[in-house]
Amino acid sequence: xxxxxxxxxxxxxxxxxxxxxxxxxxxxxxxxxxxxxxxxxxxxxxxxxxxxxxxxxxxxxxxxxxxxxxxxxxxxxxxxxxxxxxxxxxxxxxxxxxxxxxxxxxxxxxxxxxxxxxxxxxxxxxxxxxxxxxxxxxxxxxxxxxxxxxxxxxxxxxxxxxxxxxxxxxxxxxxxxxxxxxxxxxxxxxxxxxxxxxxxxxxxxxxxxxxxxxxxxxxxxxxxxxxxxxxxxxxxxxxxxxxxxxxxxxxxxxxxxxxxxxxxxxxxxxxxxxxxxxxxxxxxxxxxxxxxxxxxxxxxxxxxxxxxxxxxxxxxxxxxxxxxxxxxxxxxxxxxxxxxxxxxxxxxxxxxxxxxxxxxxxxxxxxxxxxxxxxxxxxxxxxxxxxxxxxxxxxxxxxxxxxxxxxxxxxxxxxxxxxxxxxxxxxxxxxxxxxxxxxxxxxxxxxxxxxxxxxxxxxxxxxxxxx
Numbered sequence: 001x002x003x004x005x006x007x008x009x010x011x012x013x014x015x016x017x018x019x020x021x022x023x024x025x026x027x028x029x030x031x032x033x034x035x036x037x038x039x040x041x042x043x044x045x046x047x048x049x050x051x052x053x054x055x056x057x058x059x060x061x062x063x064x065x066x067x068x069x070x071x072x073x074x075x076x077x078x079x080x081x082x083x084x085x086x087x088x089x090x091x092x093x094x095x096x097x098x099x100x101x102x103x104x105x106x107x108x109x110x111x112x113x114x115x116x117x118x119x120x121x122x123x124x125x126x127x128x129x130x131x132x133x134x135x136x137x138x139x140x141x142x143x144x145x146x147x148x149x150x151x152x153x154x155x156x157x158x159x160x161x162x163x164x165x166x167x168x169x170x171x172x173x174x175x176x177x178x179x180x181x182x183x184x185x186x187x188x189x190x191x192x193x194x195x196x197x198x199x200x201x202x203x204x205x206x207x208x209x210x211x212x213x214x215x216x217x218x219x220x221x222x223x224x225x226x227x228x229x230x231x232x233x234x235x236x237x238x239x240x241x242x243x244x245x246x247x248x249x250x251x252x253x254x255x256x257x258x259x260x261x262x263x264x265x266x267x268x269x270x271x272x273x274x275x276x277x278x279x280x281x282x283x284x285x286x287x288x289x290x291x292x293x294x295x296x297x298x299x300x301x302x303x304x305x306x307x308x309x310x311x312x313x314x315x316x317x318x319x320x321x322x323x324x325x326x327x328x329x330x331x332x333x334x335x336x337x338x339x340x341x342x343x344x345x346x347x348x349x350x351x352x353x354x355x356x357x358x359x360x361x362x363x364x365x366x367x368x369x370x371x372x373x374x375x376x377x378x379x380x381x382x383x384x385x386x387x388x389x390x391x392x393x394x395x396x397x398x399x400x401x402x403x404x405x406x407x408x409x410x411x412x413x414x415x416x417x418x419x420x421x422x423x424x425x426x427x428x429x430x431x432x433x434x435x436x437x438x439x440x441x442x443x444x445x446x447x448x449x450x451x452x453x454x455x456x457x458x459x460x461x462x463x464x465x466x467x
Contacts (some may be wrong), residue, residue, distance in 0.1 A: 026322035036362035066128035080120030093323035098154035113148025169232030184251035191233030328414035
């Protein structure tokens with residue numbers, strides 16, 4: 001996230017590191033505990049030819065006809081659209097942004113640009129206009145180089161072949177790295193890219209003047225290398241408490257045999273890691289839902305270190321998403337509204353033409369005909385008596401997860417016989433049916449929780465049944 005408080009956590013998984021050969025990029029959008037999101041489909045040609053940002057007032061002419069794409073905009077565009085994540089009709093996925101910090105030395109020579117291109121607009125002006133992940137990196141890089149940015153951010157891209165992580169290091173300078181097929185990366189509000197190999201265009205992209213800029217202003221603390229993180233980023237005490245523990249727990253989950261020497265406050269955690277085992281969609285979901293469970297740092301625990309570190313999943317998560325690419329059937333935009341640990345990831349197939357009405361509405365104050373608020377309602381009820389109610393939530397989550405896999409498998413079997421409009425109609429119907437069933441399951445859960453809560457009132461007394 002950008003100017004909505006520095007938050008968010010990201011994961012990228014290469015196709016050789018996943019259990020099923022898919023590529024996954026995902027992120028938690030963290031800003032406010034009560035700030036609704038919508039899930040929408042923008043149809044081909046829907047976007048205007050000229051864009052004006054309500055956040056920074058940047059104006060852009062947009063190229064050609066916009067592609068169809070999914071997105072999760074804010075409930076209000078008063079401060080901008082913040083579309084955050086989506087997959088377009090060319091099977092390009094994008095998630096923006098993972099907030100980070102640049103150091104004062106770098107910013108002294110290339111300050112952030114007040115009216116530049118920020119998180120608020122990135123999906124809107126990039127995703128509808130690119131046909132590969134690499135094109136997405138290049139388009140965003142060109143725009144940042146030309147117009148500048150007012151934030152330090154990381155942006156995730158993927159298509160059916162590869163995943164990329166893009167970072168802005170200052171007002172105009174940027175770098176991007178391809179995630180190796182056999183590897184994954186987890187990122188938590190710090191600049192993450194390490195050594196850039198300028199002679200390897202297959203795996204690195206960058207601002208064409210970045211080397212000259214760094215050399216001219218003596219910004220590289222180790223001129224024998226070009227470590228993007230060390231040149232542009234920060235490494236202070238706040239990073240050790242806020243950011244590094246979330247990277248550490250990801251390495252403990254996926255690479256415990258390699259990460260034995262790592263601690264939650266390690267300052268040199270590697271960006272690229274190989275998993276000890278192949279990773280599934282549920283591994284990605286479990287990472288974005290993580291709150292240090294099983295450790296002394298779990299905020300739901302009662303130890304002295306229970307609130308020492310900032311967890312991955314927390315109350316301020318507006319939505320969590322995983323964009324799953326290179327699938328044998330249709331690619332999937334997985335979306336969990338609200339707190340990922342207390343919600344369910346709903347699969348929306350790429351190629352759908354619409355989403356259910358509850359996913360397109362929701363505002364302040366709360367309204368219980370909105371998907372965002374239906375999930376949040378169950379979440380706050382569970383929080384009221386966590387010990388008693390968490391098992392009931394877990395039962396719903398397990399049932400819905402199994403139902404998702406069954407529905408996806410059934411969809412994949414049918415897809416080869418469907419083309420054009422029939423395919424789009426079928427994908428939309430399948431997505432809508434699961435999404436609606438999941439809302440109904442959470443409504444039922446909320447009613448069950450309210451019923452159980454009726455006897456928790458402090459105005460209670462053990463009355464003699466014989467009276």
